[in-house]
Amino acid sequence: MEALATRLSNLDSHVEGAIRVVMFYDTLMRRRVDLPALARASAGLAECVVGIRLHSTGKVIRMSPAGTPAPEPATTPSSTAAITLDEEEIGLVWLERPGPPQPPGAPPHRPAPPHHLDEVLLDRLAIATAAVVERYGPARTTMADPALVELVISSDSDEAGRARALRLLGFAPDQPVQVAAVRSPLALDRLAALVCPSRPVKAAEIAGVGAILATRLGDFPDDVRAGTGTPGCPARSWVEAQTALRFTTARRLVVHYPDLGALALLAHLPEAVLRANADVAALSELPAEDLETLDAYCTTGSLRRAADLLHLHHSSVSRRLEQIGKILDVSDVGRIRLALAAHRLL
Numbered sequence: 001m002e003a004l005a006t007r008l009s010n011l012d013s014h015v016e017g018a019i020r021v022v023m024f025y026d027t028l029m030r031r032r033v034d035l036p037a038l039a040r041a042s043a044g045l046a047e048c049v050v051g052i053r054l055h056s057t058g059k060v061i062r063m064s065p066a067g068t069p070a071p072e073p074a075t076t077p078s079s080t081a082a083i084t085l086d087e088e089e090i091g092l093v094w095l096e097r098p099g100p101p102q103p104p105g106a107p108p109h110r111p112a113p114p115h116h117l118d119e120v121l122l123d124r125l126a127i128a129t130a131a132v133v134e135r136y137g138p139a140r141t142t143m144a145d146p147a148l149v150e151l152v153i154s155s156d157s158d159e160a161g162r163a164r165a166l167r168l169l170g171f172a173p174d175q176p177v178q179v180a181a182v183r184s185p186l187a188l189d190r191l192a193a194l195v196c197p198s199r200p201v202k203a204a205e206i207a208g209v210g211a212i213l214a215t216r217l218g219d220f221p222d223d224v225r226a227g228t229g230t231p232g233c234p235a236r237s238w239v240e241a242q243t244a245l246r247f248t249t250a251r252r253l254v255v256h257y258p259d260l261g262a263l264a265l266l267a268h269l270p271e272a273v274l275r276a277n278a279d280v281a282a283l284s285e286l287p288a289e290d291l292e293t294l295d296a297y298c299t300t301g302s303l304r305r306a307a308d309l310l311h312l313h314h315s316s317v318s319r320r321l322e323q324i325g326k327i328l329d330v331s332d333v334g335r336i337r338l339a340l341a342a343h344r345l346l
Helices: 002-009 013-030 035-046 115-136 146-153 159-169 188-195 234-246 257-268 271-276 278-284 288-300 303-310 314-324 333-345
Strands: 049-054 060-063 079-085 088-096 178-183 201-206 209-214 225-228 254-256
Touching (some): 013 035, 013 115, 035 049, 035 060, 035 115, 049 115, 115 159, 146 209, 146 234, 178 188, 178 234, 188 201, 188 209, 209 234, 225 234, 254 257, 271 278, 288 333, 303 314
Parallel strands (some): 225 254
Antiparallel strands (some): 049 060, 049 088, 079 088, 178 225, 201 209
């Protein structure tokens, strides 16, 4: 590259300047700079204010030639270029060159281009910005564009679109993504930050249910109901997470899909089939306290432990189970657990 630049510089000063601009941005990419550093270096090179805006976040970065954030208000851009990634426009870069064009006067120790190279500079800046977005993602915030999240978790998305959306959300292409479906009294952004305080995480509300995407989910706070899918394909993980959420209870607030085992098959049965089952129909006729007693008994597998869980005397729990036993076989705990799971789905 150096030899080529030397040969071309002997032919045309414009070509020499263009090659130097290309080499400047190649160096920045090798140093793996982030967007603020890219804008700062570009402003120094152009000797005017440089701006970068990403459509997905709306965030604007404007740097002055001094290497500091540019003062407000912004002036009208003197030239612009679109940022494209996988043939999709994802943002805009621009120069805010004040006044009429000035003659070139770059010092010899740095490749500051004359104004006739602004087009080359913006083109390379746009390419470099797209590379940074692809590598790091555009935002460090938790909340994400619901449209991007929906594209990632939808079973109808093609793999190229899903991969592009994952990159825009800040996930590396080779990272497995796990999805959680949540219902929480906490704000979704705060919840996501608590679940993944030090790992990449994005959250959005999809059809009234909170969706959290992460490379690995941590523990959920109290009072949060959550279903989690298996890491890997986000679309499959989202379906599993929604299924697991349906099996949560007041005593089992977080359900991991793999822990459901064969119980997960119940979620795929038609509602009419579940309602027609004799055991499920019998449970539907029981008062809330009897359902709570059955749930505690099936959860603990012991009359005395169930009594402790319900804060009752064991004799009271025994009487309740005796009454329930007139319509259901409470001795078959496995059968009752299955019926309770089906009842919850309804």
